[in-house]
Amino acid sequence: MATSVLEPGSEFSSFASMLRRTRSGADHLLDDQETRTLPRRNSDEHKQTLLDEEPIEEGVRKFKTPYDRPLSFRLAILACTSMLSFGPYFAGDTLSAYSAFIKEDLEISGAQFGAIGALGSLPNILFLLVSGFIIDKIGNRRATLIFGVVFTIGQCVVALAATVKSYPLILLGQLIYGLGAESSYIVRNNICVEWFQSWNHYALAMGITLTVARTGTIAAFGGQIPFANWTGNYIWGMWLGAILCLMSLLSGVLFLILDRKAKREFFEELGDNAEDIAEYEKTKSQERYECVNPRTFPLSYWLGAAVTVTIYAALSPFLSQAGPYIAKKFDISNEDANFWLTAIDFISLVLTPSLGFLVDWTSKRGWLVFLGNVFAVIGYTMLGFTPISPAFGVLVIGLHFSLMPAALWPTIPILLNKRSTAFGFAMVSSMINGMLTGVAPLVGYIGDQYGLSGVCLFCSLVALLSSILCLSWNLLDRFGTNPVINKKVV
Numbered sequence: 001m002a003t004s005v006l007e008p009g010s011e012f013s014s015f016a017s018m019l020r021r022t023r024s025g026a027d028h029l030l031d032d033q034e035t036r037t038l039p040r041r042n043s044d045e046h047k048q049t050l051l052d053e054e055p056i057e058e059g060v061r062k063f064k065t066p067y068d069r070p071l072s073f074r075l076a077i078l079a080c081t082s083m084l085s086f087g088p089y090f091a092g093d094t095l096s097a098y099s100a101f102i103k104e105d106l107e108i109s110g111a112q113f114g115a116i117g118a119l120g121s122l123p124n125i126l127f128l129l130v131s132g133f134i135i136d137k138i139g140n141r142r143a144t145l146i147f148g149v150v151f152t153i154g155q156c157v158v159a160l161a162a163t164v165k166s167y168p169l170i171l172l173g174q175l176i177y178g179l180g181a182e183s184s185y186i187v188r189n190n191i192c193v194e195w196f197q198s199w200n201h202y203a204l205a206m207g208i209t210l211t212v213a214r215t216g217t218i219a220a221f222g223g224q225i226p227f228a229n230w231t232g233n234y235i236w237g238m239w240l241g242a243i244l245c246l247m248s249l250l251s252g253v254l255f256l257i258l259d260r261k262a263k264r265e266f267f268e269e270l271g272d273n274a275e276d277i278a279e280y281e282k283t284k285s286q287e288r289y290e291c292v293n294p295r296t297f298p299l300s301y302w303l304g305a306a307v308t309v310t311i312y313a314a315l316s317p318f319l320s321q322a323g324p325y326i327a328k329k330f331d332i333s334n335e336d337a338n339f340w341l342t343a344i345d346f347i348s349l350v351l352t353p354s355l356g357f358l359v360d361w362t363s364k365r366g367w368l369v370f371l372g373n374v375f376a377v378i379g380y381t382m383l384g385f386t387p388i389s390p391a392f393g394v395l396v397i398g399l400h401f402s403l404m405p406a407a408l409w410p411t412i413p414i415l416l417n418k419r420s421t422a423f424g425f426a427m428v429s430s431m432i433n434g435m436l437t438g439v440a441p442l443v444g445y446i447g448d449q450y451g452l453s454g455v456c457l458f459c460s461l462v463a464l465l466s467s468i469l470c471l472s473w474n475l476l477d478r479f480g481t482n483p484v485i486n487k488k489v490v
Contacts, residue, residue: 006459092181368407370470
């Protein structure tokens with residue numbers, strides 16, 4: 001059972017209530033050791049405010065919370081957050097786009113090249129849990145800077161390794177890159193929750209940031225080979241990935257500046273009171289050293305995690321391995337088959353922000369996830385067991401793929417308290433990575449033995465299991481004591 005609903009709306013209402021009493025906390029949140037001389041309100045008036053807890057009259061305070069900012073300011077935050085993942089997505093998929101060049105240049109086998117990709121993901125099965133804990137403890141600003149530096153250094157090492165033709169060095173660089181990039185995606189989601197949940201626009205924000213990030217994937221696969229042909233050497237494309245990672249790091253720095261500015265202006269309006277500051281510092285100190293305990297997470301969270309893992313157990317292997325089987329069944333070329341799989345990404349790219357807006361508007365997160373699972377069962381069945389054009393199955397699976405990030409991921413933070421949000425995201429991501437290490441080879445084996453029908457049967461059954469779990473998830477929440485999944489964030 002959810003102990004509290006994570007949202008800047010509810011969390012920040014109590015947060016703002018406490019801050020009315022503190023009227024200053026900028027020194028702690030901003031790590032600013034400068035002493036400010038700010039006007040003090042009348043002591044009697046302050047005591048009366050503490051007793052009555054009445055809203056401050058309109059016009060006395062410009063911002064109710066640090067996130068109560070003009071639209072232009074929030075759009076700037078959204079732009080910085082979106083660009084935070086563009087560089088890592090581009091750089092990570094550049095490695096796949098240049099696989100043939102790298103294997104030839106470094107004189108390595110396909111298995112050795114596969115080890116490069118594995119080093120970017122396998123360590124994150126456990127490290128994501130550590131990074132989620134770190135993000136919850138140090139906050140989004142520091143985490144953005146730390147993990148941005150890590151993935152930028154990692155990609156620079158990868159590019160350097162390709163330049164000097166060193167296989168051990170490229171393994172080291174990919175390990176560093178993977179640790180920073182995967183963790184930065186958790187920070188990206190956490191920023192969307194922090195800045196946009198109080199406005200009930202965080203599903204839209206998460207959809208937009210993911211769309212921009214996936215644009216990096218499309219740019220890498222569509223543009224890196226022509227770029228290598230134009231420059232005469234793929235090495236320049238590797239360094240382009242490093243430059244774009246640096247650009248993402250700089251966008252993180254800009255987010256840090258804007259976030260710091262918003263909180264500074266908010267706290268400066270609260271005035272200065274040494275007694276209340278001490279109380280606030282004590283509270284924040286207790287929060288900083290309070291350990292995240294997954295055993296306290298509600299059952300709704302774990303059911304939601306199970307729904308997420310089963311969705312990706314079918315979707316990820318299908319997208320990465322179904323191409324040859326589609327080509328064989330429909331008697332088309334591998335290029336045409338890959339076109340249909342790429343179309344799923346394009347559909348998601350276009351529809352995810354719009355569906356995020358729909359999620360924010362209706363707040364029917366759980367039921368929209370259920371609808372997405374129904375689309376998955378229909379889409380896999382159409383592709384695997386009907387002779388009609390793959391376009392129809394691809395369209396339905398594209399709808400499923402669009403609904404998942406728009407409706408599913410925004411559900412996680414409302415089930416946890418604010419201090420556990422990043423760890424909650426990280427826990428689910430870690431479970432997905434662990435699951436894929438076993439499921440991906442299994443899907444490959446099924447495809448080799450039974451073709452597209454076998455792959456689609458497996459994916460349909462997993463999607464059906466996910467649908468049953470999702471139905472149970474919605475009903476458990478609906479008839480529980482604190483239903484939150486399908487309610488508006490207030």
